[in-house]
Amino acid sequence: MTRPVFRFAPSPNGELHLGHAYSALLNSDMADKAGGRLLLRIEDIDAARSRRAYEEAILRDLEWLGVKWERPVRRQSEHMADYAEALLRLRRDELVYPAFMGRSEVRAIVSEAEAQGRAWPRDPDGAPHYPDRDRTIPQKERRKRLDAGYAHAWRLDTAAALAQASGVIEFTETGEGPDGDTGRIRLDPRVWGDPILARFDTPTSYHLSVTVDDALQGVTHVVRGRDLFHATSIHRLLQVVLGLPEPAYHHHRLILGPDGRKLSKSFGDVGLREVREAGYTPTEVRRLIGL
Ligand code: GLU
Numbered sequence: 001m002t003r004p005v006f007r008f009a010p011s012p013n014g015e016l017h018l019g020h021a022y023s024a025l026l027n028s029d030m031a032d033k034a035g036g037r038l039l040l041r042i043e044d045i046d047a048a049r050s051r052r053a054y055e056e057a058i059l060r061d062l063e064w065l066g067v068k069w070e071r072p073v074r075r076q077s078e079h080m081a082d083y084a085e086a087l088l089r090l091r092r093d094e095l096v097y098p099a100f101m102g103r104s105e106v107r108a109i110v111s112e113a114e115a116q117g118r119a120w121p122r123d124p125d126g127a128p129h130y131p132d133r134d135r136t137i138p139q140k141e142r143r144k145r146l147d148a149g150y151a152h153a154w155r156l157d158t159a160a161a162l163a164q165a166s167g168v169i170e171f172t173e174t175g176e177g178p179d180g181d182t183g184r185i186r187l188d189p190r191v192w193g194d195p196i197l198a199r200f201d202t203p204t205s206y207h208l209s210v211t212v213d214d215a216l217q218g219v220t221h222v223v224r225g226r227d228l229f230h231a232t233s234i235h236r237l238l239q240v241v242l243g244l245p246e247p248a249y250h251h252h253r254l255i256l257g258p259d260g261r262k263l264s265k266s267f268g269d270v271g272l273r274e275v276r277e278a279g280y281t282p283t284e285v286r287r288l289i290g291l
Contacts, residue, residue, distance in 0.1 A: 173249050
């Protein structure tokens with residue numbers, strides 16, 4: 001029997017905090033219990049924010065925590081060709097379209113609509129949906145702009161992808177979504193509008209690379225924070241249209257800061273390094289985060 005495959009996938013744009021420690025240790029515990037493997041993936045496609053020094057600090061902190069992962073570590077920035085290939089397939093199937101508008105142009109369109117009293121749809125992270133205009137540009141005009149070298153991103157044509165997926169996106173949740181949902185779950189990816197799959201300056205995006213990598217690495221169990229629960233609808237949609245296998249999902253609770261806010265990089269005082277330097281042992285860290 002093939003062994004279950006788990007992964008912890010931090011972005012090296014800051015040091016690990018207690019929320020990451022929880023996620024890494026939970027992955028490690030679940031992999032051990034299932035007799036599975038644990039992979040570590042460094043999600044460093046954002047060149048402007050990723051730092052090698054943070055990556056090194058992450059490895060050091062994980063080692064200190066007692067997390068054991070397989071080598072080699074997959075570093076996303078070294079696998080751009082894999083994401084480009086997936087994007088090309090989506091282009092051939094006409095499931096993505098070039099998006100020519102920059103952020104300020106989108107903002108202007110949204111503000112104008114809202115000033116006229118129209119409610120503009122927003123995604124679960126609060127970002128406005130991308131306007132329809134580029135999705136409906138005639139093929140000829142699109143070609144002309146691409147040939148002329150207009151700057152563009154690539155966005156998923158969610159409606160077209162959903163139609164190809166027979167309109168239904170489901171996954172199995174073994175943890176809990178924000179509303180306590182668990183078991184076989186049906187989500188509507190249209191809440192994300194047409195998400196970006198490749199940026200102006202980076203030939204991929206979080207959604208595309210995470211989906212491609214989970215498949216390429218044979219990940220069978222995705223264990224991650226509840227803040228990514230809704231993103232799963234996009235990952236599942238991409239899996240269906242790209243013909244990739246479906247892993248099981250386990251979204252875990254978030255470790256909240258003292259004021260009840262979700263921990264973030266700005267919450268430096270509860271960084272793992274600070275906790276370690278204050279003399280806590282890995283066992284005490286586990287107790288601190290309820291593991
Ligand atoms: N790299 C993402 C993060 O640090 C996690 C991606 C995932 O687990 O799907 O938030």
